[in-house]
Amino acid sequence: MKTLKAIYDEELEEFLEKIGLLEDIRSGMVKCEGCGEIITLDNFGAVSRRNGKLVVFCNSPKCVSKSIRTSSE
Ligand SMILES: [Zn+2]
Numbered sequence: 238m239k240t241l242k243a244i245y246d247e248e249l250e251e252f253l254e255k256i257g258l259l260e261d262i263r264s265g266m267v268k269c270e271g272c273g274e275i276i277t278l279d280n281f282g283a284v285s286r287r288n289g290k291l292v293v294f295c296n297s298p299k300c301v302s303k304s305i306r307t308s309s310e
Pocket of ligand 1: 269270271272273274294295296297300
């Protein structure tokens with residue numbers, strides 16, 4: 238389980254770096270679009286695009302379902 242988590246974290250960081258959010262998340266500058274919680278690598282749930290801007294959601298089921306609704310618009 239620990240190994241799986243480590244791999245997942247690495248992939249997540251790589252992904253966030255690719256879309257240009259990793260530094261902002263590391264510096265605590267990104268908030269969940271759904272509940273306003275500060276996003277960290279531990280509670281990152283989903284990312285979606287709204288009006289050309291990237292918006293991030295935490296991993297609470299409520300917020301993740303919001304992000305799915307947004308991205309299908
Ligand atoms: Zn949230």
